[in-house]
Amino acid sequence: MPDNDFDDEEFLFRWVIDINWDYEADRPSSATFKDSKGVSVDRQYGRDSEECVTFLQGGRDFKAVCAVSSFDIKQCLAYPKYLPIDSNPYHSEIHDDKDRVDIRKSKARNLSRKCETVFKA
DSSP states (O other): OOOSOOOTTOEEEEEEOGGGEETTTTEEOGGGGOOTTOEEEEEOTTOOHHHHHHHHHTTOOOSEEEEEEHHHHHHTTOEEEEOOBTTBTTEEEEESSSSOOSOOHHHHHHHHHHOEEEEEO
16 A cells, blocks of 8 residues: 655646636646645556546546646645545645645646646547
């Protein structure tokens, strides 16, 4: 089972809903990485991207799925945190830092620039 140690090369996957898609730039907007309760993501943990996307979708309908590396999260001075739930052993969150959950606007913007789209509907 995973722990709270994230290798720099490990990716964290985030779904993107339609209103968080920047159509002009054709990529996720910074709103993708804003959530007062913590930005919910799935950690890769040895799975390939396709498996991560399929598991994350779970029959839901998203505009896209993006991925950002643990290294890039840390470079943006944000904090990846492993928080498994009963229905999802890969569930994690991205927090502003170890003490603050809600990601600051500048960090959300930087994360959106660092992420890559791995699935687009």
